Structures are given as structure tokens and as C-alpha cells.
Amino acid sequence: MQEFKRSYRENPYPEKLRLFFxxxxxxxxxxxxxxxGNYTASSFIRTVDLVFRQLHxxxxxxxxxxxxxxSKEHPWTEAYCSIVIAEGVEAWSPFDFFRVDLDGLAPLLxxxxxELEAQSTTGFRVLGRWLRRLEEDAxxxxxxxxxxxxxxxxxxxxxxxxxxxEDLLEQQLVAVASGVLEACEGVPEATTAILTARxxxxxxxxxxxATQGNTQMARLFLTTVKDEQDRQFFAGAPDxxxxxxxxLARLGGFEDTAEAIRSLGGPTxxxxxxxxxxxxxxxxxxxxxxxxTGGWSASQTGIPEEWLPEGDVCEIDAISxxxxxxxxxxxxxxxxxxxxLIRGGVRMSASDKAKFTKAGLISIAGxxxxxxxxxxxxxxxxxxxxxxxxxxxxxxxxxxxxQNPQEDLSYIFERLPSSxxxxxxxxxxxxxxxxxxxxxxxxxxxxxxxxGSPLHHHVDAxxxxxxxxxxxxxxxxxxxxxxxxxxxxxxxxxxxxQGLRVLxxxxxxxxxPQDWAHGALCLNQCIGLAxxxxxxxxxxxxxxxxxxxxxxxxxxxxxxxxxGIISWIVERV
Numbered sequence: 001m002q003e004f005k006r007s008y009r010e011n012p013y014p015e016k017l018r019l020f021f022x023x024x025x026x027x028x029x030x031x032x033x034x035x036x037g038n039y040t041a042s043s044f045i046r047t048v049d050l051v052f053r054q055l056h057x058x059x060x061x062x063x064x065x066x067x068x069x070x071s072k073e074h075p076w077t078e079a080y081c082s083i084v085i086a087e088g089v090e091a092w093s094p095f096d097f098f099r100v101d102l103d104g105l106a107p108l109l110x111x112x113x114x115e116l117e118a119q120s121t122t123g124f125r126v127l128g129r130w131l132r133r134l135e136e137d138a139x140x141x142x143x144x145x146x147x148x149x150x151x152x153x154x155x156x157x158x159x160x161x162x163x164x165x166e167d168l169l170e171q172q173l174v175a176v177a178s179g180v181l182e183a184c185e186g187v188p189e190a191t192t193a194i195l196t197a198r199x200x201x202x203x204x205x206x207x208x209x210a211t212q213g214n215t216q217m218a219r220l221f222l223t224t225v226k227d228e229q230d231r232q233f234f235a236g237a238p239d240x241x242x243x244x245x246x247x248l249a250r251l252g253g254f255e256d257t258a259e260a261i262r263s264l265g266g267p268t269x270x271x272x273x274x275x276x277x278x279x280x281x282x283x284x285x286x287x288x289x290x291x292x293t294g295g296w297s298a299s300q301t302g303i304p305e306e307w308l309p310e311g312d313v314c315e316i317d318a319i320s321x322x323x324x325x326x327x328x329x330x331x332x333x334x335x336x337x338x339x340x341l342i343r344g345g346v347r348m349s350a351s352d353k354a355k356f357t358k359a360g361l362i363s364i365a366g367x368x369x370x371x372x373x374x375x376x377x378x379x380x381x382x383x384x385x386x387x388x389x390x391x392x393x394x395x396x397x398x399x400x401x402x403q404n405p406q407e408d409l410s411y412i413f414e415r416l417p418s419s420x421x422x423x424x425x426x427x428x429x430x431x432x433x434x435x436x437x438x439x440x441x442x443x444x445x446x447x448x449x450x451x452g453s454p455l456h457h458h459v460d461a462x463x464x465x466x467x468x469x470x471x472x473x474x475x476x477x478x479x480x481x482x483x484x485x486x487x488x489x490x491x492x493x494x495x496x497x498q499g500l501r502v503l504x505x506x507x508x509x510x511x512x513p514q515d516w517a518h519g520a521l522c523l524n525q526c527i528g529l530a531x532x533x534x535x536x537x538x539x540x541x542x543x544x545x546x547x548x549x550x551x552x553x554x555x556x557x558x559x560x561x562x563x564g565i566i567s568w569i570v571e572r573v
Contacts, residue, residue: 003318016122018104019130021316022056022319024065040079047336048076049084056313059104060172061130067179081184089197094205097277098177100212112155143168160482170214183368210245213254236375241331253478276332283323294467296525302405302449307496310470312520315500321345345509346464347431356466365422366392374486376413376453381484388488411451416442437533443530452521454483454490461532463510468526470504473497477515
């Protein structure tokens with residue numbers, strides 16, 4: 001524990017940059033000293049497990065230490081595989097250890113290396129230490145070069161594209177997974193437990209690799225299964241919604257990963273619906289027709305003609321609010337990460353909606369102080385002065401800018417605290433979601449033509465448009481980016497919205513899945529709400545047990561499944 005504390009103190013930026021450099025030799029020495037004559041006892045193996053978890057939590061610089069910890073030369077390695085890993089997902093979940101998590105590198109999601117150095121010299125030094133270590137790894141070196149090249153483009157274009165960083169982390173995680181599988185070669189039950197583990201959605205580690213576009217990890221898991229028929233079965237295993245790993249890779253736009261799965265596992269018999277909207281109750285999907293503007297201007301002055309959609313464009317799935325069914329949504333949209341437009345889905349009472357009319361908003365919150373930026377949260381990534389004013393004064397400003405809307409793009413995108421007073425009613429999640437989700441954050445948005453949000457991404461969110469018209473454009477996780485310019489500048493440069501376009505009208509609800517890049521442009525004065533959320537545990541499928549050697553699956557050096565036994569297992573999980 002003292003060694004771990006020392007490593008933690010070395011990092012001056014620990015809360016935001018999870019990069020630690022433990023002393024391998026010291027840790028191994030302490031383990032040998034504490035376990036003399038008792039290296040296979042359960043109590044000592046639990047200590048090894050604690051060390052494994054701490055090293056994994058220390059981030060990428062500590063991951064190579066995991067391979068050293070479980071080297072076959074140590075007297076505890078085989079016992080660790082049989083006592084801990086072979087026990088299955090409740091004791092040792094591969095979903096915890098083989099997932100790329102960027103939260104521990106949060107500054108790199110928003111800042112280029114040069115910007116990070118300006119933000120924190122000491123934090124930059126910690127990052128530099130890790131990058132220099134990677135230069136010694138021949139396999140990581142090309143990925144590191146790609147990361148640095150992308151970083152220069154990110155700085156120049158003021159856009160964070162993180163795929164090279166994710167590729168680098170995936171390569172490092174594959175080394176961890178490969179090391180674990182190699183360490184447990186003599187304990188076939190442990191390998192079985194890893195490859196047949198299922199999460200509460202009945203997904204395997206191959207599904208996990210697919211959702212993250214981790215082609216190397218998918219290849220590792222598939223090549224571990226030596227028998228061709230068994231490998232085909234593994235590749236084609238459906239989750240609780242009927243989605244194979246290949247299905248999930250394609251939904252995320254990860255075509256290389258999908259092709260790798262198909263190449264190694266063969267064609268899969270997918271049970272996933274081609275059109276998931278048909279699973280909702282039948283109903284007419286009609287565009288919103290409300291003529292009530294709430295007193296907000298409907299003028300589209302300044303919007304280039306070529307940007308305006310033809311008709312009620314919607315290039316994602318759409319249903320009407322009367323069709324909505326939570327179970328279908330949770331299984332085929334939330335879990336499968338499909339965006340969805342729900343026409344008329346805001347479902348707000350007349351009295352509540354009246355609070356967001358022009359007169360109503362001024363009446364209840366006109367004196368509230370607000371800050372407006374040309375890009376939401378612009379002050380997070382550069383020094384810039386906000387337009388600070390009252391809500392009533394901002395509404396007046398919106399009316400005065402209509403003839404030259406491009407001259408001032410100051411847009412309100414306010415995160416509402418739990419203690420919010422005047423706009424407290426805006427923190428409530430939409431009725432269709434309210435009893436099913438835990439709120440992570442709530443934002444209030446207000447702006448005029450040409451204002452909005454450039455491409456960005458975050459956790460799952462549902463967006464309510466109360467009045468106005470807003471044009472969205474979305475890209476799947478494989479095309480993820482976070483732009484730090486204004487949406488107006490971006491669309492001028494690109495010739496208009498790029499990606500899947502969606503016209504949102506007053507009363508429409510738009511669900512944007514985690515990791516989907518999305519931007520929005522107000523076509524006139526528009527007022528809305530955004531709620532980021534997690535689904536409540538009772539709204540998720542019941543947890544399932546790990547499939548492991550205890551169920552009778554045999555391994556002999558390599559994974560050798562019995563098709564009949566696997567079929568029996570899958571039916572019961």
C-alpha cells in the first residue's frame with residue numbers, strides 16, 4: 001500500500017490524468033516477502049488480486065506491470081487463474097479490465113498537447129513521461145506517431161479527433177488481455193470464464209470489443225478459439241436484443257472491426273431487426289404541426305438556402321410519442337446505441353409549457369443572470385469573455401440581431417445546478433423517461449438563427465425542443481469528434497451540415513446515444529432542454545451468471561467447445 005501511495009503522490013494531476021508509474025520490482029519483492037510458503041493460499045491470492053486491480057486502475061503506464069505480475073515464473077500465477085479468474089464474472093469480470101475508458105485521460109479529450117502544457121506544466125510532464133516510455137515499445141511506436149500527427153491537426157483545426165489515442169490505448173489493452181490469456185494457459189477453466197462471460201445484456205467480450213471498434217482485441221479473442229465451428233458459434237452469439245458482435249460494430253460505424261469478425265468468425269445469422277421502429281406499437285409517424293411559436297420569432301433570416309432541409313428531413317429512426325415503448329427503446333436504441341426522434345415526445349403540460357413562452361420565461365426568470373458564448377462552454381478550452389446579462393436582456397438581444405444574425409452568435413447553453421431557482425422546472429426529465437432514468441445533468445438552451453452547438457459527444461442524452469426549429473447532424477462513434485469552433489463557421493467551411501440530418505420541431509424529443517457526435521443549428525429563435533442520463537438499474541435486464549468451467553465446458557490447452565453444451569448454456573443465460 002505504501003508503494004501505491006508513493007506512486008499516487010508522484011502525479012500532481014491525479015484526479016484528471018490517471019497516469020501512474022509504480023515500481024514493479026518493489027511490488028514483486030513485497031509480494032514474495034509477504035507470501036513465503038503460502039503463495040497458493042486463498043488469502044494470499046486475494047492480495048494478488050488487489051494488486052492486479054490497483055495496477056489496472058493506475059492507468060496505461062502501469063498496464064505492462066500486469067503481465068509481469070502474472071508471469072508464469074511466479075508461484076502464484078496458476079493459483080490466481082484458478083481461484084479468481086475461473087470463478088467467473090462475479091469474482092473477476094473481463095468487462096472491467098478489457099474496456100477502453102478515456103475518463104482517466106480527461107484533459108486529452110479537450111486539449112491538444114500544446115494546450116495541455118499551458119493548462120498544467122506538471123500534468124504535461126506526467127503525460128510526457130508516459131509517451132517517452134511508449135517510444136521504447138516497437139508495437140506502440142507507429143501508433144504514437146499517428147497520435148502526435150493527429151494532435152497537430154487537432155490544434156490547427158480546433159477539433160479533437162481521438163481515434164489515434166483510442167487505437168493506442170486499445171493496443172495497450174490487447175497486451176494486457178494477451179498476457180492474462182497466456183498466464184492462464186494451464187488453467188483452461190479460466191480461459192473459458194473469460195470467453196464465455198456474459199454481462200447483464202448477455203454480451204460477451206467480443207461484443208465489448210465490437211462496440212469500441214477494438215479490432216485487435218476482437219482478433220485476439222477469436223483466434224483464441226481454435227476450432228473453426230466453435231469460433232463461428234462464438235462470433236455469432238447474440239446478445240439479449242439479438243445483436244451479434246458484428247451487428248454492434250456496424251451500428252457504431254466500425255466497419256474494419258465488423259469485417260475482422262466476419263473474416264475470422266464467418267457470416268453470422270443476426271437476429272437484430274433491420275428496422276427497429278417496427279418493434280414499437282403501430283402508429284402514424286407524422287411530423288409535428290403545431291403553429292404555436294410561444295411568442296418567439298420564426299424568422300429564418302440569414303440561414304443559407306442550401307442549408308435548409310427539404311421538407312421534414314429525418315435520416316435516423318423516428319416514431320410518434322404514442323408509439324413509444326420503454327422496453328423496445330431500452331433494448332434496441334439505448335443498448336444498441338441507435339439515435340431516435342420522437343415526434344411530439346416532449347409531452348409537457350400546458351401550464352409548464354407556458355413557462356417557456358417568451359412572456360412566460362421573462363415573467364418567471366427574466367432577472368436571472370446568464371452567460372452566453374459563441375460555442376457552448378467555450379471558456380473551458382480558451383480564455384474568452386462571455387456575454388453576461390439577464391435573461392430578459394438576452395431575449396431583447398435576440399430580437400435586435402435578426403437582420404444580421406451572423407454578427408453575434410452568443411448562445412445560452414447553461415448547466416442547471418440542483419439548487420437552481422428560477423429555471424428549476426427545466427431540470428425535470430421528459431415524462432417518457434422520468435421514471436426510468438437517473439439525471440446526470442440538465443442544460444437550458446436559448447438562441448436565435450445561426451446559433452447552436454458544433455459537433456461534440458458525451459454520455460446518453462435526450463433533447464427537448466419547446467419552441468422553434470433546430471437542424472441536427474449526427475455521426476456514429478467511429479467518426480467521433482469534438483469541435484471548438486462555432487457551428488456557423490463549421491457549416492460555412494463544409495458547405496452545410498455533414499452526417500445524418502434531423503429536423504427537430506417544437507415538441508419533438510431527440511435521443512442521442514453515448515459517443516455519437518452531434519451538432520445542432522437553430523433555424524430561428526429556439527428554446528430547449530438537454531438531459532444527460534443513466535438508466536436506472538431496475539430498468540435494465542436482470543443480471544446473468546457467468547458461464548464457466550463449472551457448467552461443463554472443457555478446455556484442453558486451447559478452447560475446445562462442445563456445440564451442444566454451448567447451445568445449452570446460451571439458452572439459460
